[in-house]
Amino acid sequence: MSHASFARSVAVLLAAAWFPLYAGAQPAHPPVHTGRAPAGMVSIPGGYYRPFYITKGIDSVKIEPFFMDVRAVTNKEFLNFVTANPQWSRSRVPASLAERGYLRQWKSDFVIGGVALENAPVVNVSWFAAHAYAAWVHKRLPTIAEWEYAALAPLRWAATPSRRSGTIDGEAKRELILAWYARPNGPLAPAGTVNENAYGVRDLFGEVWEWTQDFNSVIIPADPRGEANPSSTCGAGAIGTIDPGDYATFMRFAMRNSLLAAYTVDNLGFRCVAEDRN
């Protein structure tokens, strides 16, 4: 088995589990305050993000206010892009930009094949393809810091007959995310129906993993078993993680670290962000 396919299958195995966290219960979303955000996006206020991997002397990263897509990009939306840019169709995309398996859930180059699939998040897209889509809609991919910052917000817990609506945060949120990471693959829910958070962003957890603009900036410290070549990276300081107990975040960084830009993965999609210029 080639290394790439091994890495991918492990990533698939780990990433697995895309049942919505609350299977069956479609949350009754409260109205979202979108502010000045364009349609389909919400405002994320600026602030400070404490990076998961830190280097000496760097406490936090300033996040400028930005707009984030409410939900992951769907197959249908991606088809619009492919139709307008046929160089990104399955049979024409070069191997350097998307590996085998690109859009393999589709019936053919320009046919998705199924209404449920149309509204599900698009997966099996490479970073190059996601990046090109984002540019096409005049947006961009979020940075890791932006994605993680938006994902810090508590999740909104929809009302069910047995409990009132509320939010879920802290350890309980972590446990929920980990439980989702550990569950085997399942059919994807329609994009925008899973786990809204306090900003009104949905699907960050419980649907698909998502590409980030700078996914290749995850540089995990050298292998403690001593296999890695100590001269293989040029370091700007000691790198460590601030919270070794935060496995959920650790897994996301490990996942990003395992990716190459041409990879296509069954449960890896994306969403876009845009600058908030005011």
Next chain:
Amino acid sequence: MKTSTYLLIAIVCFAVSCSKQKPVGKNDTAVTADTSGTSYNNHGSIYDMDMPFTDQNGKPVGWTSLKGKVRIMAMFFSHCPAACPIITEDIKKAEALLPEAARDSIGITMISFDSKRDTSARLMEFYRAHNLNPRWELLHGASDDVRMIANLLNVDYKEWPSGDFTHQNLIFVVDCSGRIALRREGLGKDPHELSEKVLALLYTSNSCCAPTPARVADGLSAAR
């Protein structure tokens, strides 16, 4: 119990991330020839995207204009205190091992991570400080375009608020059509590995670097 399961998963994940650093792994996607798929274009080339760059002379260089020559490539930044000067010296050693005709037919391309500080003038200083020659092109461009190159070459890097970069130390040998023939990680390794790969591409390749009689003769004498 539950926590230890997660930990195990995390460790597996981590092992994957570590093993990725082995050259073969990262290379797979870019260079593996696939002959089975009919609905899949398998001519993967780093020149499948085009981006504008500028060299140390201030001359614009389109990325795809680099096509057509065997190239030694690396990513670097001129303020890099330790690693990048070594990468540069490693490439110079390999260059020196090549017979003259071979040397004259290749290009050496270094792409800067540092879109803010590495201007053409700054790259010219680096060029002079390292006593380089016109075979060397030191390129700078917009950060989004640099990221595209890093992803075409599969180079991990991170910019810090200080403006410095953490990056993998990689040297590539790329054929005329943009296929990565060698991806070598590390510093101060045997330069013969690079020069021999260049010679192999120049004298045995059946791609756009098809050998000419002169090249073959030169290659044979180099091999002796």
